[in-house]
Amino acid sequence: MKIQHNLKFFSLVLALLLAACGSDDPIAEGNTKAPKPDSTEHQSLVPGDSASLQTLLRKYDPPGRDVWQKPEVVIGKMGDLGNKTVADIGAGSGFFSRRLAQQAKRVIAVELDPRFIHFMDSIKRVELKPEYQNRFETRLGLPNDPKLKPGEADIVLVVNTYIYIQNRVDYLKNLLNVLPKGGKIIVVDFKKKRMPIKYPTANVRLELYEVENELEAAGFSNFQSDDCSLDYQYIVMAEK
Numbered sequence: 001m002k003i004q005h006n007l008k009f010f011s012l013v014l015a016l017l018l019a020a021c022g023s024d025d026p027i028a029e030g031n032t033k034a035p036k037p038d039s040t041e042h043q044s045l046v047p048g049d050s051a052s053l054q055t056l057l058r059k060y061d062p063p064g065r066d067v068w069q070k071p072e073v074v075i076g077k078m079g080d081l082g083n084k085t086v087a088d089i090g091a092g093s094g095f096f097s098r099r100l101a102q103q104a105k106r107v108i109a110v111e112l113d114p115r116f117i118h119f120m121d122s123i124k125r126v127e128l129k130p131e132y133q134n135r136f137e138t139r140l141g142l143p144n145d146p147k148l149k150p151g152e153a154d155i156v157l158v159v160n161t162y163i164y165i166q167n168r169v170d171y172l173k174n175l176l177n178v179l180p181k182g183g184k185i186i187v188v189d190f191k192k193k194r195m196p197i198k199y200p201t202a203n204v205r206l207e208l209y210e211v212e213n214e215l216e217a218a219g220f221s222n223f224q225s226d227d228c229s230l231d232y233q234y235i236v237m238a239e240k
Ligand SMILES: C[S@@+](CC[C@H](N)C(=O)[O-])C[C@H]1O[C@@H](n2cnc3c(N)ncnc32)[C@H](O)[C@@H]1O
Pocket: 045, 046, 047, 048, 060, 061, 089, 090, 091, 092, 093, 094, 095, 096, 110, 111, 112, 113, 116, 141, 142, 143, 144, 145, 146, 158, 159, 160, 161, 164, 165, 166
């Protein structure tokens, strides 16, 4: 009964998403220019956002996101995932977790918002082959605690979420305890520079070096930062 309810709910959300994709899909039009990640109020994407789930889904996964997000580039930075567990912090709709579940041994999608936990639990049953579904676990985190046990993840991924984490250095220290020696953290977020996009606004962007400084303060080292591969975002990678 609960599964039927979830599927009905998911079907409704999926229908809305497909409708939103419509004819302005930049890929369908053969447009090679990266579309703007968001043309509405991206600055309101904060924990506890009171917008409806449908509105948030449109904001997090706007049509054509794959073109500028290049998930294969970000995931490619992780190396061979066959024997690795990835924790996706602030997983949202599961944009990355769904893709990672098809490559990694296990994915733990940590999210604050129970609506997204519910959404991911529904969508994985519809979108992923049965053999991948068991690799994809959702977990309700707290603002100051990802609820991960020491040694539970080999790699931590934080995409478009870093700035919303409160007491970031303490939170990062917590993540450091989760990782084994040599374990990696990858932070992907919007560059703080002039770009042909308006949102997210400057007040919800951090300079790349600020992310590096905070990671270093928490105890991470061996930085590899890349602000060229993605159109709008940098990728900061560091190790325990
Ligand atoms: C802008 S969305 C990004 C979602 C996803 N990473 C993506 O790239 O599509 C930010 C998400 O992070 C979640 N979030 C914010 N702070 C968090 C925290 N401390 N722990 C877990 N999730 C958090 C929010 O609820 C929201 O779903």
